[in-house]
Amino acid sequence: MTTETNISSLETLEYIAYIDDNGQLPEQFQTKIGVYAIFDREKVLQFIGYSRDVYLSLKQHLVRQPQNCYWVKVQTIERPSRAVLESIENAWIAENNSVPLGNAEQKEKWTQPIDAKAVMTPEEQTNYQNPLIDDMAQVKILKNVARRVEAEILEVLQARGLHLQIRFNPKLKEEGLLDLK
Numbered sequence: 001m002t003t004e005t006n007i008s009s010l011e012t013l014e015y016i017a018y019i020d021d022n023g024q025l026p027e028q029f030q031t032k033i034g035v036y037a038i039f040d041r042e043k044v045l046q047f048i049g050y051s052r053d054v055y056l057s058l059k060q061h062l063v064r065q066p067q068n069c070y071w072v073k074v075q076t077i078e079r080p081s082r083a084v085l086e087s088i089e090n091a092w093i094a095e096n097n098s099v100p101l102g103n104a105e106q107k108e109k110w111t112q113p114i115d116a117k118a119v120m121t122p123e124e125q126t127n128y129q130n131p132l133i134d135d136m137a138q139v140k141i142l143k144n145v146a147r148r149v150e151a152e153i154l155e156v157l158q159a160r161g162l163h164l165q166i167r168f169n170p171k172l173k174e175e176g177l178l179d180l181k
Contacts, residue, residue, distance in 0.1 A: 007075070007087065007088050007091050008075045009095060010037055010045075010073060010091075010092045010095050010096065011095065013037075013073040013074070013075065014073065015039070015043065015071045015072075015073060016071065016072050016073065016074065017070075017071065018038075018058070018062065018069045018070050018071060018072055019062075019160055019161055019162055022163065023161045023162050023163030023164065024162075024163065024164060025055060025058055025059055025062070025164060026055070026058065026072065026074075027055065029053075029054035029055040029058065029074055029076070030053065030055040030056075031053055031055070032053070032054050032055070032074075032076045033051070033052050033053075033054070033076060033077050033078075033079070033080050033085075034050065034051065034054045034074050034075055034076035034077055034085075035048065035049070035050040035074070035075050035077075035085055035088040035089050035092065036048070036049055036050070036051070036054050036057065036058065036072055036073065036074045036075075037072065037073045037074075037092055038058075038061060038065075038068065038069055038071070038072055038102070039070060039071035039072065039073075040067075040068045040069075040070055040071075041070045043070075043071055045096055045100045046065070046068040046069075046100055046101060046102045047061065047065075047068070047100050047101075047102025047103060047110050048089050048092050048093060048096075048100060048102075048103055049061070049089070049103075049110070049111075050085035050086070050088070050089055052080060054074055054076065056180075058072060059164070059166075059180060060179070060180050061110060062157070062162075063114075063153060063157070063166060063178075063180060064109060064110060064114055065102070065109060065110060066153065066156045066157055066160060067156075068102070075088055113172060113177040113178060113179035114149065114153075114177065114178040114179070115176065115177060116142070116145045116146040116148075116149040116173075116176045116177065116178060117142065117145065117176040119145075119149060120145055124141060124144075124145055127141055128141045128142070139174050142173070142174060142175065142176035143173045143174055143176075145176055146168075146172075146173035146176055146177065146178055147173065149178060150168055150173075150178055153166075153178070154166060166180065167180065167181045168180060168181060169181045
C-alpha cells in the first residue's frame with residue numbers, strides 16, 4: 001500500500017508561535033488532521049502528537065503544560081489515517097535522536113486531565129481525609145481544589161498573553177480533575 005502523504009522532515013518545517021501577537025493559538029489548524037511537535041521557549045522539543053483537530057489538541061496541551069508550549073511545528077494530512085499519522089510521529093522522534101520527555105516519562109502530564117488532588121495543600125489534604133466528613137463534603141473540597149488550580153492556570157495563560165476563552169469541564173471538577181470542555 002502506498003500513500004500520497006510525504007513526510008516532511010521536522011527540521012524543514014517552520015516554527016510557529018504557540019500564542020501569536022493577538023493572544024490566539026494558530027487558528028489555521030482548526031479542524032485540521034495532522035502531526036505536531038511542541039517546543040519550549042528555547043525551541044527544545046517537548047512532545048510530538050497527532051490529532052483529528054490539531055487546534056483543539058494544541059489548546060489542551062497549553063492548558064496542561066503552559067511552561068513547555070512556546071513553539072509548534074505541524075504537518076497536516078487530508079484524510080484521517082492512523083498509520084500515516086503514526087509514521088510521521090515515529091519519523092520525527094527518530095529524527096530527534098531521542099524520545100521527547102512528553103512522549104516518555106511525562107506522557108501522562110501531556111495527555112491526561114490535570115489531577116488537582118496531586119497539588120492539594122496540607123490543609124486541603126487534612127480536610128479531605130477527615131473521617132468525619134461525608135462524600136458530599138469531599139466532593140466540595142475537590143471542586144474547590146480544582147477551582148484553585150484552574151485559577152492558577154488561567155493566571156499563567158493570561159500572563160503569557162492568551163486572549164482565548166478557556167472553559168473547563170465542570171463535571172470533572174467534582175473528581176478533582178481539570179480538562180477542557
